[in-house]
Amino acid sequence: MVFGARVWKTGIAVALALYISAWLNFTPPVIAAVAAIFAMQPSIYRSWRYFLEQLQTNILGAALALLAGMFFSNNVIAIGIVCILVIIICLRMGMEETIGLTLVTVVAVMEASGEWQFAVNRFLLSLIGIGCAFLINVLFFPPKPREQFAAQIETAFGKMSLLLRTVISNEMKETVFREEKESLQGALNSLAGKYKLMEEEVKKLKRNRFSHIRHLVIYKQKLLVMNKGLEVLEAVDEHYFQATRTPQIDVYFDEHLEKLSKYHEHALLKFDDKLKADSNEGVDIEAENELFMTRLIERYNERPAGMLRLSVVAAAMYDYGYQVARLDKLVEHYHRGETEEKEPFDLLLKSIRLK
Structure with a gap:
């Protein structure tokens, strides 16, 4: 407590x-x-x-x-x-x-x-x-859900990053993994509550200026990406280790998941303006994500044993990567300025339903 x-x-x-x-x-x-x-x-x-x-x-x-x-x-x-x-x-x-x-x-x-x-x-x-x-x-110390959300998501990502980097290699003790995953789930539930408070303030307190709305859009996407990461952990826990696989498959999944986690971290740091503008130059996570799935589908056509379970894990990883790339685009448009960012932000405004 x-x-x-x-x-x-x-x-x-x-x-x-x-x-x-x-x-x-x-x-x-x-x-x-x-x-x-x-x-x-x-x-x-x-x-x-x-x-x-x-x-x-x-x-x-x-x-x-x-x-x-x-x-x-x-x-x-x-x-x-x-x-x-x-x-x-x-x-x-x-x-x-x-x-x-x-x-x-x-x-x-x-x-x-x-x-x-x-x-x-x-x-x-x-x-x-x-x-x-x-x-x-x-x-006295008026509630600041935005600051609390930012601090909590940084802590929650630290937990999730550790789990994602070790889940495929199975380096973490089983009891510790369970505890950390439950802790992460609790943190995401708390983040959802903080986001709801922010959304209420923007809707009900007439803070419908674009500067407030674009922050809300990014925070919504941040929360979505964190939940997609948790889905990857659950998919690995439920399906990956029950599938027949080779050491090469383990390395293949582990390396790609590490890339996604690192790219997620870059997107968060970029939003906080802690990275240089060209820090991700030359990295196309969408292309790598598609290449990952394409190669897996090619192996699936050969129908090796256990590929059905592995495809469930791969789909969760692909979805996680897709949402991370979407977050990164929103962050880039956010830093470029209001004129250029308005169009991509409008894509997510519908889900917020501001009155």
Whole structure:
């Protein structure tokens, strides 16, 4: 578990909510603390959206609880029925994330047995907690999904590069390989979450300038290439070692996979502007990728034993190489300037569906 900024911000938001509640003589302050815990979100956009949605559902929940409390007091069956109604309404409104905190407000208000002063008190406690979480999230170490994505993809590629360079030669211990591959899968899942946060910010916060969009396109392709690399590892693990093969085949696959991994690294470094412009001059990974498949198909026509399984691995490698080459082209156009890059970037903009 990583103790990041969100952990510290949650603690600060809880402390601030408790302090403000005590200063205003609102009781019990624990409601504000619970609200602050629920309201801490991983991005500015989600914090703002959560704040607005909680404001709507909490007003609705408090109103229903106040009416029910006036007629049924704090009857436990009535509390349960109101909770069911609030859940249904939140689901109908498409605000599933607000259900937990809204129910806390409902129970707290109905505990007051219809006394509107107590109901308002408990409602304001929830708003204090939500507001504190939002302010702390914005003012202290605001979430930066783009920077986090860049740092995490560098770490994830380091893991994947090691696995790709050793998977064919089978140099890594089996237990270590399994652990590293599971760690890589977890890292890619985390990257997917970070990309979703970036995509939400570009779509919902009106950051539809081309400079933001082109970054989003490249990050989307980066994530796709990483997943294609993982597919290669899974294909090798599932099919390669079960196939009948020769030492020459091992060398052939190992050398090509190493070329693809190295070219992937070059594309990432080129995007970060860490390589010279002509660092890949003379290297045509697409041609080498096609040559790799052509030679394999020629061998497949001879129908040597095990070639069917090897063709599955080869197809995964070819797809990985194709997506790496595509990433490299996007990076080149990115560095050349907006005028020249717009056409190739438009090819991927459709998949993002910016409104």
